[in-house]
Amino acid sequence: MSTDQPAGRSRWLALAVLSAQTLMIVLDQTIVNVALPAIRDDLGFTQSNLSWVVNAYLIPFGGLLLLAGRLGDLAGRRRVFLTGMAVFTLASLLAGLAWNPETLMAARFLQGAGGAASTAVALGMVVRLFPEPAARAKALGTFSFVQAAGGSIGSMTGGLLTQALSWHWIFLINLPIGVAAGLLAPRVLEADRGLGLGAGADWLGAVLVTAALMLGVYTIVGVDSHGWTSAHTLVLGAVSLVLLVAFLLRQGRARDPLLPLRIFTSRGLSGANLTMALLVSSMFGFQFLVVLYLRQVLGLSAQATGLAMVPIAVMIAVVSLAVSPRVATRFGDFRVLLTGLVLIGGGLAWLARVPADGGFAADVLGPTLAMGAGFGLAMPALMGLGMRDARPEDTGLASGLFNTTQQVAGALGLSVLAVLAATRTQSVTGVRPEQALTAGYHLAFWVGTGLVAAAFVVAALVLRPGVAARRTGEPGANVPDRALPQL
CATH class of the missing domain: 1.10.287 (Helix Hairpins)
Known part of the structure; x- marks a missing residue:
């Protein structure tokens, strides 16, 4: 099905290409938010249709992930990745040159489609590149940092580019990255032929x-x-x-099903996806609501708010790149995941007590750092646990399923928490606006804490080493987590 795995430095170059493309796509989901007022004024968007600058990207991105992941298994993961990267880069050029709302929304739709194609297969390619437990832990730490910290980096970068140059550059900045990655990718990524479209072309x-x-x-x-x-x-x-x-x-x-239902018989994959859904639904809402608290309650400027999100990005980087691989190799993904979930839940519970007259250093920095450390531990471990039991021919599908879970659960969680916060705020009367807003955020953070607690319970019951194997007949029953077989 594929050639031998790249060895030595070449596979780390391959990881760099996969991470660079993933970072570019994650950035693009958030970098546009800061530039929306400038885009509205320049292109003549109305306030009601301005949200489609974001939605035109999110809809194809979330909708095509599962299909793109399976196409990677059938047509070849490298081929799908390169195609998606090319579409995303060309669409970024069109978006940067957009002359009216229709052109920009069409470009954003193409960006979402290209981003889905390359993102859907990237995690599966990382897993295949690094079969050894220690190397895989390090690679997944790098990859999860890119996914987790990209949102914070995007918010900051979008403001700087829009202010220093123009909104066009939030899209044009993708061109040199896309071209460089496109030239390097065919040389360092594994050439795989796939199973063939006839093996699962359920159109x-x-x-x-x-x-x-x-x-x-x-x-x-x-x-x-x-x-x-x-x-x-x-x-x-x-x-x-x-x-x-x-x-x-x-x-x-x-x-020849597109999604063989046998994939859900893996307790590891199913449990990891459910845990991911609960975790991500709380974390997407957390990022949105913390920004609102900083802006609307503490009164920070847009630039100061962007800088306030830097510490959590730095913490995620330090933990996922330097700490997570070492502790995962020593203690196993399962224990590291539970530790990370405890830190995230504790951080959210801490945020649920922020006062209306608080300050960033005293009331926000501590819990966000705890959550950054927890996310840096939990995400690589969760990816490792979920992808560990996927068959080699299903790694693209499993990768696409993971990304689909992230996107759909994130969007759903954000909507639910935002509505809960707004409803609670409207129900509070007789107090200052800042107090009413804070009451809404408190409720949302407590609900987020409950979601993380549910994720902890699911992980503890379903992903515990030995138990899943005994119940499903998988290899590895009664084997310590750090010794479980890897792909």
Whole structure:
């Protein structure tokens, strides 16, 4: 199916290419937020359709991840990655040169599609490049840092580029990165032929799942405008669920399913995805709500708020790059994951007590650093646990499934926590606006704490070494976590 794995420095260059492309895509999800007012004024967006600068990217990105991951297994992961990278880079050029709203939204849609293709297979390629436990722990630490810290870096970079140059450069900055990665990638990435499209070309299933996911993401991102109980949300959400059920029924009967249902018999993969959904739904909301607290309650400027998010990015970098690989090799991914979840939950519970008259250093820095350390520990360990039991021919699919879980759960969690915070704020009367806002954030942070606690319970029950193996007949029963077999 593939050639021998790259050895020595070449595979670390391959990791650098995969990480650079992933960072570019993660940045693009947040870098545009700061530039939205400038884009509105320059291109003539109305306030009501300005959100589509973001949504036009998120909908294809979230909807195509699963399909792109399976296509990586069938057509070759390197081929899908390179295609996605090329589409994303060319779409970035079009976005940077956009002359009207329609052009920019079309470019953003293409960016989302290209980003989905390259992102969906990247994690599977990292796992295949590093079969040894110690090397894999280090590689996953690097990769998870890129995914976790990219959002904070994007918010800061977007403000600097927009202020120093213009909003066009938040997209044009992708060109040198994309071109450099495109020239290097064919030389350092593993050449794999894939299983062949005939081994799983379930096109009806592809249409059903892509439509279900894209409609689901569209419904979620529209909650802010329409509300959770509106006909728009309820009807479209129901249609999305019907399409998803139809897809699953199709996969149970298709000769060559796009998503073989056997993949869910792996307790490791299923448990890791459920844990990921609970964790990410709290963390996406946390980033959004902390920024609002800093701006609306503490009164920090946009630039100061961007700088305030730097410490958590630095903490994630230090822990995921330097600490996580060492402790994972010594104590095992399972123990490291639980430790990280405790730190994240503790940080959220700490934030749930921030006062309306607080300060960044006294009330926000400590809990965000704890959460950064926890995320730096939990994410690489969770990726390792989830991908460990995936068959070699399913690594692209498993990677796409992980990324789909992240995107859909993140969007859903953000919407739920934001609505809860707003509803609570509106119900508080007779106090200063800052106190009402803080009461809303308190509720959202407590709910986020509950989500992380649920993630801890799922991980402890499902991902504990030996238990999953005994119940499913997988290799590794009663084997310590650090000695479990790797891909």
